[in-house]
Amino acid sequence: MSAVEVLRLPLTVDLSGFIALLQRLDVPYRVSEESGEQVLWVPGDQLAEQVRGLYARFPDGDPHFQLQVEAPKAPERVGFLAQLMHSRITSLVLLVTLVVAALTNLGDNFSVIRWLSFQDFQIEGDYVYFSPLAEGLEAGQWWRLVSPMLIHFGILHLAMNGMWFWELGRRIESRQGGLMLLVLTLGFSLVSDFAQYFSSGATLFGGLSGVLYGLLGHCWVFQRLAPCPAYRLPPGVMAMMLVWLLICLSGLITALGFGAIANGAHVGGLVAGCATGLLGGALARLRR
Structure with a gap:
């Protein structure tokens, strides 16, 4: 399953709280930096839509919220080249x-x-x-x-x-x-x-x-x-x-x-x- 871009935000935006929420929910993700912006990736379109909605509601994270998602497959490995x-x-x-x-x-x-x-x-x-x-x-x-x-x-x-x-x-x-x-x-x-x-x-x-x-x-x-x-x-x-x-x-x-x-x-x-x-x-x- 290929990685899908979820969010593209300036480097000044603090994603640590939201990343901590994804980790608590066992949601696989990857954060990269491209052209002076931080980009959040997850495997699959369905999970991407759910994570976007989650960020819209809880951009700083929420320890009491639980996300119901299907068990996603691991992200596709990036080739050595x-x-x-x-x-x-x-x-x-x-x-x-x-x-x-x-x-x-x-x-x-x-x-x-x-x-x-x-x-x-x-x-x-x-x-x-x-x-x-x-x-x-x-x-x-x-x-x-x-x-x-x-x-x-x-x-x-x-x-x-x-x-x-x-x-x-x-x-x-x-x-x-x-x-x-x-x-x-x-x-x-x-x-x-x-x-x-x-x-x-x-x-x-x-x-x-x-x-x-x-x-x-x-x-x-x-x-x-x-x-x-x-x-x-x-x-x-x-x-x-x-x-x-x-x-x-x-x-x-x-x-x-x-x-x-x-x-x-x-x-x-x-x-x-x-x-x-x-x-x-x-x-x-x-x-x-």
Whole structure:
């Protein structure tokens, strides 16, 4: 059964009460953002008419009202290609990441990695010599401030980060647009890279994990201030990620031989994400 458009409203309209009513009534729905408007979808024409009537009577929700409807079928799943087109910036970032992973041979091709690392470096025998950061910036290599997010060391590192960016990036792109996702991604990369640089000094680091902690913090705080379906994460996700962060900070992962963890990048990204979520959520709440 195909999804049917029920309502098309400005982003300033607060749908949280009505969405809560649909959830209490077990009515399947989906909310998307299109051309600066929020669109409510349900499966089937019959259910769409009933939900329109329900909104006309109870736009803010009503805990005592019960809707008698036939058990609807699940909404039609959106194809993967359609998801890629709907989440273009998310897809673009992941595509560039995959290309870099191929060019760097998942962290083994240092001749390519040195052009994307936070600082340029030379390998002489068993030693790595890093060039000063200021030297690279003076040479116009400003991309180094954000490009480490594209470097991944191993297939597991790439798969985990790619999976989480696909999940979180699509949420932000659907709610706040592709341009905002791109700004947040580059901003969190910049902050997390500097945080790692100041915490560990001249070292080779990379990956999307600092950005991911930023996106996670953004969604979490934004949802607390201005609830919206797109940022409603599954229960326990935030707790799991914080527990993982604490385990990494303890040094246990490194001690077990799984390699060094960019803890500075994780903490820096999370703090930056909570800050942007606070600002974005507060502005969204004021608009409502």
